[in-house]
Amino acid sequence: MSSELQVSVWRGAGEGRFVAYRVPRAVNQTVLDVVTYIQRKLDPSLAYRYACRVGMCGTCAMTVNGVARWTCRTHVSKVVRDDALEIAPLSNLPVIRDLATDMRGFFDKWAKAHGQFRGTKSRDDFAKIRPDDRQRTEIDAGIECIGCAVCYASCDVVTWRPDFLGPAALNRAWTLVNDARDVEQRERLRAVAGDAGCHACHTQASCTERCPKHLEPTRAIAGLKLMTAREAVRGRL
Amino acid sequence: MSAATQARLWYAQRVSAMVLALCVLVHLATLIYATRHGLTAAAILGRTRGSGLAALFYAIFVIACAVHVPIGLAKVFEEWLRWRGRIMAAVSLAIGAVILFLGMRAVYAVVIG
């Protein structure tokens, strides 16, 4: 292992380019450590985001050597090639500046997919759902999403179709579609059907490959495809 | 095009895919066998001419193609060529019509002639 990394970092707002930095290598160094070193020691004007730095919040997601990752959980030793690293902001999101992207569109699509729970019951009259209930099991498989946008940034359909809701929003919609307590199911199914919704997915599965929490948006989208198509064919959509 | 229509088109494409899966398996086996035993007009037409089974099989095959191909190509037009809306729908419909017409004509040619 050489003592120095050649790090190429995307800089710029409207237009941008890669700028080279030399960063000393350290044992157990993460890509977030590298970015933080650059901003603190080499160029304080570098814009980037992080929060928990322990793999819980998803804020530090960036494109490392072309692949979307959580930089706090990406060891340099795992991804470095010929002592070089390329760090860029997440794809498919407008770049505010340098490594920081505008996440509003991502969360707007979450809302468009009816990604919020709507119930009518109270604590005096609550639904009794068994934990091994089939639908509950489906929900559990996808509920841990923290909205980091790695899947969204990895998806080519998001790139090709600007109105495609994307894997995270659809995954969340699937967890709610399976929630027996939710009362907005018809509106939700309508929102996630069609070419802006689940039917545009081509099972490229980059979302499932890249999700840092090992969720499977492809699974959720497959479930939505069949459910919404059946409702549409029955004229109930 | 409403989301419900898009959902129905997806479903039609998948159902036609299931039909085609069976047709293609049969067809692959047939064409490997036929090519092995010599491909002449007489050999082909000897098997298809006057055969009700061939007519039915290939007619179903053609209809499934006429549904499956345009819907699939429409996705390519939208995503790789950025065609949207009416133009894309019109071209896809035309492709479906062409496949249906040429396909049925080919079935007629080899069964009745």
Add this chain to the structure above:
Amino acid sequence: MMRRNDFRARGHPSYWTFVVHRVSGIALAIFLPLHFLALSLALQGAGALDRFLKFTDLPLVKVSEWLLVTLLGLHLMGGIRLLLIEFGPWRGLRKGWIAAGGALGIVAGLAYALALIGPTP
């Protein structure tokens, strides 16, 4: 301004399967009307069809035919994988199917190639 992904983000089997499926679909879609036109030569009598079949004896045509049969086999296997993912119980990305399906598609092409170049029984 948005950054887009390049080939490095696409370096995994499910993505390659998508590319093969789409490219093979496009190729077959172009081939299909030509196939129908060729068969329709039978309308002009067996002789017309035979003259066309003679043309298909050209090596370039035989290679193209082999390629199309292989693409058909690959499109079929990839399609069955998608039907399993979308209509069947969830068993992951069916990566076994990518391998097996790819192999079977190629085998179909090879069987056809053998039929093309082998001696007539």
